[in-house]
Amino acid sequence: MSTDPLHSVSVTGIVVRPDDGQVLVIKRADDGRWVPPGGVLELSETPEKCVAREVYEETGIQAQPIRLVGVYKNMKLGVVSLAFLCEPIGGELRTSEEAHEAAWMTPDDAIEAAPEARGVRIADALSTGGPFVRSHDGTFLLYE
Template sequence: MTDDGRRYPAGLPRHSVSAGGAVIRDDGRVLVIKRRDNGAWVQPGGVVELDEDPRDTVRREILEETGVEVEPEVLTGVYKNMERGIVSLVFRCRVVGGTARPTAEADEVAWLDPSELSERMDEAFAVRLTDALQDAGPCMRIHDGKNLL
């Protein structure tokens, strides 16, 4: 039974859905954060609330985590963590306001050159941003939390 009292059929797997942003400046640099909870470099984003449009999640989470206001433009990828059952939607976003700064959720906020992504980020997270830079339509990938499968 779920926290809100709904029942799932026996054996039905449960998933979590998150949404993140590939925020790309005009100079090609990409917005990333260093999470306070685990020190990992990732694109900003978070859990989609039950009553929330994923694009609103992207707007909310990026503002909370970076101080940057964005407008999601296009879905660039769907990524599933096979170990944890998390499905992540990534949207390419344009900046519409705010200033990048550390927050309660991010020790550091940085605008990285695309060549720096694989140096700082695990493969499963760097690929979300490199996919968004390709402009080839939505990609779909699976991973184990660090590496593509």
């Protein structure tokens, strides 16, 4: 049996409407938290294809990835998430089995509604820096 660490790779889509700057967020069905849409990368897909698929599956919005925002590791679960700034290119907002609510919010409202570990991805996507590398415990950022 190997003692190598096991990691899962996921993606997060920070979808920003260009006309008003609002950010797409969902209220997760499993824990009731407001977060940007995303999910687990499948073996056969690229991160860019995965983020477009996950955003569409969870919200009905078709999104085009623009740039990598950052890499975020959940230290408790061993999940590494690649966050992408995206622009909406079609679709209609809806809910899904994974998202009991889906909404466009101002960046400030979305950051405030989300746990720190997810809200920072929105802030990072809207900044001029990056890509960022951050660690968290699932809720809060971890600092060395």
